[in-house]
Amino acid sequence: MRPDVRRWLSRRTYTAASWTAADLAGAKRSRGSTVSVVLPALDEEPTVGAIVAAIHEALVRDAPLVDEVVVVDSGSADRTAAVAAAAGARVVDTATVLPAHGRVPGKGEALWKGLHATSGDLVVFVDADLVGFDPQFVVGLLGPLLTDPGIGYVKALYDRPLVTTEGIVPSGGGRVTELLARPLLNAWWPELSGFVQPLGGEYAGRRELLERVPFVSGYGVEFGLLVDLAGLAGVDALAQVDLGTRTHGHQSDAALGRMAGQILQTAIARRPGTGSPSPELLQFLRTADGVEAVSWDVAVTERPPMRTVRPAAGRGRS
Numbered sequence: 001m002r003p004d005v006r007r008w009l010s011r012r013t014y015t016a017a018s019w020t021a022a023d024l025a026g027a028k029r030s031r032g033s034t035v036s037v038v039l040p041a042l043d044e045e046p047t048v049g050a051i052v053a054a055i056h057e058a059l060v061r062d063a064p065l066v067d068e069v070v071v072v073d074s075g076s077a078d079r080t081a082a083v084a085a086a087a088g089a090r091v092v093d094t095a096t097v098l099p100a101h102g103r104v105p106g107k108g109e110a111l112w113k114g115l116h117a118t119s120g121d122l123v124v125f126v127d128a129d130l131v132g133f134d135p136q137f138v139v140g141l142l143g144p145l146l147t148d149p150g151i152g153y154v155k156a157l158y159d160r161p162l163v164t165t166e167g168i169v170p171s172g173g174g175r176v177t178e179l180l181a182r183p184l185l186n187a188w189w190p191e192l193s194g195f196v197q198p199l200g201g202e203y204a205g206r207r208e209l210l211e212r213v214p215f216v217s218g219y220g221v222e223f224g225l226l227v228d229l230a231g232l233a234g235v236d237a238l239a240q241v242d243l244g245t246r247t248h249g250h251q252s253d254a255a256l257g258r259m260a261g262q263i264l265q266t267a268i269a270r271r272p273g274t275g276s277p278s279p280e281l282l283q284f285l286r287t288a289d290g291v292e293a294v295s296w297d298v299a300v301t302e303r304p305p306m307r308t309v310r311p312a313a314g315r316g317r318s
Ligand SMILES: O=c1ccn([C@@H]2O[C@H](COP(=O)(O)OP(=O)(O)O)[C@@H](O)[C@H]2O)c(=O)[nH]1
Pocket: 039, 040, 041, 042, 043, 044, 072, 073, 074, 105, 106, 107, 110, 126, 127, 128, 129, 201, 248, 249, 250, 251
């Protein structure tokens, strides 16, 4: 493992249990900061209400850590907006935020318009399809931002079970992460290979940084933000926090194929112009007290065309 990645993993990996909502509410007040939570939602009626209600009860009512909860409706056909509003969220529609810029489809559009529709100095993004959401997710994401001015962006890390009709595969989730995003980051941005969940949908950042980078309109938004914010602020301004386990609604392999296509487009648009890809791939295992990085060599060699090895005329064996 690269020494810089080993140092980053040690310095910039936190656990959510290090903070309480009450402590951070005090830190927020003493800094005069404000906090917005943004949930992008497309047809999330079954899950959005419980998430909003949990945030509102624990982090608005019981501990004044969160100043606004905004659900960004990406054109839902179900009752997402009504359910979110009833649970205490302010609901905006991607069609009516920045109308002069029109409306493009995709999650990143919802996040970009959610950034515009809110005003918090710190912005927390939470998917609206989580099952078993815990408000401590938000506390954990805000912890590093409210206690270390040198940190500008925090990604969640967690175990990601894959919920299938046959049962639950404990670490089967994050399929596009494991099959595309992690190998891409390790190859072309090895300094970011310490991120355990680069595509995770829960993260938080300082508005002053978030407003200085593009938001990729579709599912490339997480990949784009990670690479662009690291380029803008430096890897040491980024951190990750262990939230335990994250369960969410899953898409089909075909849908994840389209997601992978968008992420590949995002990566290729940012590919470093020089240097060959790193041959190291870091994968992560859950341990009793955190995660363990396992380093693999994924270098490949190429055998030359056989025609250059054996005379074209002869078919004999030498
Ligand atoms: O065009 C879109 C696609 C997704 N989402 C929301 O973004 C989050 C993550 O999307 P999804 O669950 O489709 O991705 P997955 O978690 O399966 O990778 C969810 O809250 C979606 O409702 C959205 O607001 N607009």
